[in-house]
């Protein structure tokens with residue numbers, strides 16, 4: 001059976017949104033960013049959610065949002081890097097989507113996220129935070145049907161690989 005959605009998972013800075021938009025354009029699918037959906041539903045930024053409500057409240061809202069998104073077909077979904085941590089989120093992704101993990105080396109990720117002030121998990125020593133989170137999530141993305149390395153590759157090349165695998 002052809003899965004109804006393409007779901008991109010992976011660490012922060014692996015290019016889920018950029019690749020997702022290119023994929024959506026090619027497939028004629030809607031592009032949905034789970035972080036943006038959570039912010040819209042909650043009426044506040046993720047940064048404020050972490051600060052005012054705490055990470056567990058954000059995670060709950062995130063899982064709920066993913067389940068809602070996955071109820072519809074014809075979308076490329078870019079998920080937040082921690083969306084895979086909840087069993088219910090993983091189950092919804094697998095049920096309604098072709099799950100693709102984007103990967104990048106730690107140095108690439110650090111370079112891509114270094115200037116970002118909006119990721120609450122990266123406050124303080126960004127390099128140390130990225131290394132710690134990557135270590136703790138070493139196997140968190142392993143359930144993907146397809147794993148794609150993104151280091152040194154163009155968005156077009158990455159989208160080609162995903163389209164070929166999905167077709």
Ligand code: S3P
Nearest residue numbers: 011012013035080081082119120
């Ligand atoms: C997070 C990743 C972020 C966002 C939040 C938490 C994580 O999304 O959901 O800051 O736990 O890895 P991106 O992966 O799109 O940066």
